[in-house]
Amino acid sequence: MCGIVGYIGKKQAAPVLLDGLEKLEYRGYDSAGMAVYDGKQINIKKATGRLKVLNELTHGGELLPGTVGIGHTRWATHGEPSDVNAHPHFNADRTIAVVHNGIIENYLKLKNTLIERGYKFLSETDTEVVAHLLDYYYKKCKNPLEAITKVMHRVEGSYALGILFSDEPDVVYSVRKDSPLIVGKGKDGNLIASDVPAVLKYTREVYFIENEEIARLSEDTIEFFNVDGETIEKEPKMIEWDINAAEKGGYEHFMLKEMYEQPKTVRDTLNPRIKDGRIVIDELGMTDEEIRAIKKIHIVACGSAYHTGVTNKYIFEGMARIPVEVDVASEFRYRNPILEEGTLVIIISQSGETADTLAALRLAKERGIMTLGIVNVVGSSIAREADKVMYTWAGPEIAVATTKAYSAQLIAQYLLAIKFAEVRGTISAEQVAGYITDLKKLPDQIEMLLNNKEKIQRFANRYIAAKDVFFIGRGIDYAISLEGSLKLKEISYIHSEAYAAGELKHGTISLIEDGTLVASVVTQPDLYKKTISNIVEVRTRGAFVLAITNEENTEIEKAADYVIYIPQTNPYFTNSLAIIPLQLFGYYVAVGKGCDVDKPRNLAKSVTVE
Numbered sequence: 053m054c055g056i057v058g059y060i061g062k063k064q065a066a067p068v069l070l071d072g073l074e075k076l077e078y079r080g081y082d083s084a085g086m087a088v089y090d091g092k093q094i095n096i097k098k099a100t101g102r103l104k105v106l107n108e109l110t111h112g113g114e115l116l117p118g119t120v121g122i123g124h125t126r127w128a129t130h131g132e133p134s135d136v137n138a139h140p141h142f143n144a145d146r147t148i149a150v151v152h153n154g155i156i157e158n159y160l161k162l163k164n165t166l167i168e169r170g171y172k173f174l175s176e177t178d179t180e181v182v183a184h185l186l187d188y189y190y191k192k193c194k195n196p197l198e199a200i201t202k203v204m205h206r207v208e209g210s211y212a213l214g215i216l217f218s219d220e221p222d223v224v225y226s227v228r229k230d231s232p233l234i235v236g237k238g239k240d241g242n243l244i245a246s247d248v249p250a251v252l253k254y255t256r257e258v259y260f261i262e263n264e265e266i267a268r269l270s271e272d273t274i275e276f277f278n279v280d281g282e283t284i285e286k287e288p289k290m291i292e293w294d295i296n297a298a299e300k301g302g303y304e305h306f307m308l309k310e311m312y313e314q315p316k317t318v319r320d321t322l323n324p325r326i327k328d329g330r331i332v333i334d335e336l337g338m339t340d341e342e343i344r345a346i347k348k349i350h351i352v353a354c355g356s357a358y359h360t361g362v363t364n365k366y367i368f369e370g371m372a373r374i375p376v377e378v379d380v381a382s383e384f385r386y387r388n389p390i391l392e393e394g395t396l397v398i399i400i401s402q403s404g405e406t407a408d409t410l411a412a413l414r415l416a417k418e419r420g421i422m423t424l425g426i427v428n429v430v431g432s433s434i435a436r437e438a439d440k441v442m443y444t445w446a447g448p449e450i451a452v453a454t455t456k457a458y459s460a461q462l463i464a465q466y467l468l469a470i471k472f473a474e475v476r477g478t479i480s481a482e483q484v485a486g487y488i489t490d491l492k493k494l495p496d497q498i499e500m501l502l503n504n505k506e507k508i509q510r511f512a513n514r515y516i517a518a519k520d521v522f523f524i525g526r527g528i529d530y531a532i533s534l535e536g537s538l539k540l541k542e543i544s545y546i547h548s549e550a551y552a553a554g555e556l557k558h559g560t561i562s563l564i565e566d567g568t569l570v571a572s573v574v575t576q577p578d579l580y581k582k583t584i585s586n587i588v589e590v591r592t593r594g595a596f597v598l599a600i601t602n603e604e605n606t607e608i609e610k611a612a613d614y615v616i617y618i619p620q621t622n623p624y625f626t627n628s629l630a631i632i633p634l635q636l637f638g639y640y641v642a643v644g645k646g647c648d649v650d651k652p653r654n655l656a657k658s659v660t661v662e
């Protein structure tokens with residue numbers, strides 16, 4: 053997803069912009085650019101490809117003199133990745149430069165009106181509309197702030213903007229609606245950015261810009277305005293993240309580092325919510341009465357976050373006996389869901405900015421339904437807008453493919469399910485105590501699995517040339533299979549599919565041929581026999597079967613070709629363990645194939661367009 057950085061201060065701007073953009077690389081992008089005011093005019097440099105190209109083009113920023121600038125990494129939405137479509141975009145006189153994250157939904161209508169007024173467009177982007185529209189209003193009112201507010205009233209959709217006016221050269225403007233943007237208050241200047249890691253090198257004091265707010269930064273002042281141009285007051289927040297948390301720390305890839313952070317992530321998400329042998333989720337501010345009044349839960353999310361919801365449907369229903377529907381957010385928002393009184397909508401998102409997930413949250417709120425966000429990024433849109441928020445304390449996740457945030461999302465939902473079940477009286481105090489004991493063991497058990505990675509690593513090396521892989525499981529094991537399959541395909545580009553084990557024979561089994569790899573997940577004791585029958589079915593058709601199963605299930609050695617054992621835990625929590633070898637499998641296959649593990653092709657870390 054696009055990244056924005058802006059700087060105004062004592063330093064040369066371009067190197068600061070490049071540095072900040074580098075910290076936003078994880079968001080995914082296909083081109084990059086910068087606009088810097090050199091004392092006389094605004095100069096723009098942009099280039100398709102990695103930041104390295106822009107870096108070389110500008111000699112590390114040296115060729116763009118000046119201390120005021122905006123920078124951008126673009127992930128194409130309107131128009132292909134190209135130099136001309138890359139941001140920043142100019143007005144015709146080159147006196148206004150704009151970088152943009154998001155989508156201007158009514159850009160075609162605006163573009164046609166502007167063309168009728170004589171404006172000429174160089175790019176295919178929706179962003180260029182903003183540059184020309186600013187020009188149109190600025191020429192009328194001669195006041196940058198007023199021109200910005202006028203544009204805000206005209207454009208529909210989502211936007212975070214960084215703007216330079218050469219007529220007001222000692223100022224950087226920024227504004228947002230439904231796309232993230234923060235302001236950093238530094239010692240040697242002030243910054244804007246799409247995300248905190250871009251400013252951490254310079255400051256920990258950060259303002260979160262809310263929807264339809266405007267920030268005006270000079271070297272030593274930061275002012276905020278509403279959409280009517282009236283001044284508003286905002287309080288900065290101190291960011292506690294360790295800057296090293298945003299660096300690779302000795303691992304070959306962020307993904308591997310983040311996998312190894314999972315024991316800590318699980319501990320951090322779990323421990324503060326277990327007090328004196330009880331689960332306490334105070335931050336929700338939910339009364340027992342509210343919990344008892346829940347008649348139905350909808351879990352809504354995208355991708356891996358959705359997969360954690362699929363797992364937890366079994367757990368909420370099994371433990372708390374509350375009916376649960378799980379939806380992919382992009383479907384939920386357009387299917388006119390039946391949301392009756394007594395429904396709780398749980399929204400799960402690492403970034404807290406996923407466009408479809410955010411829209412699903414807003415839909416539920418519009419219908420007067422209570423929403424609970426499970427979110428990793430503090431201050432993100434979902435965190436701010438949900439009625440109740442439970443944070444996953446995974447820290448910044450840089451690799452595009454999620455691992456530690458996924459694990460934290462599972463834990464947060466386990467805690468909720470146990471809490472709900474306890475309050476509703478569907479489980480006993482002994483059961484609660486037993487679950488807590490098992491949960492507390494998970495971090496060490498995950499660590500043990502990570503430390504024994506060689507067995508799965510060796511296995512992965514044999515499958516670098518695989519064309520198709522199938523993942524099968526039943527119940528929670530099916531949910532684990534969904535995630536195992538996604539991890540493999542998104543980073544190694546090997547086609548894979550996950551199936552409920554009993555479903556394969558209804559068509560897909562025709563794809564099994566000699567040597568096809570089938571990864572089976574078999575961690576639910578009451579389903580061992582059923583899944584083993586499915587393993588036998590594919591094996592007799594030539595499949596090579598990997599099984600991930602519990603230590604006790606040695607019987608499986610008779611049916612599967614290669615077995616990875618996970619330590620004993622409650623069947624509800626096996627996802628947290630079984631996913632570790634599957635993450636490692638996907639990772640080592642991708643490394644073996646030489647793939648760009650942390651930034652897989654075509655993917656973005658934070659999907660802020662629908």
Ligand code: F6R
Nearest residue numbers: 355356357401402403406453454
């Ligand atoms: C896959 C992955 C994605 C995200 C999905 C939702 O590894 O990371 O499938 O889970 O894009 O993102 P968030 O959780 O930020 O809403």
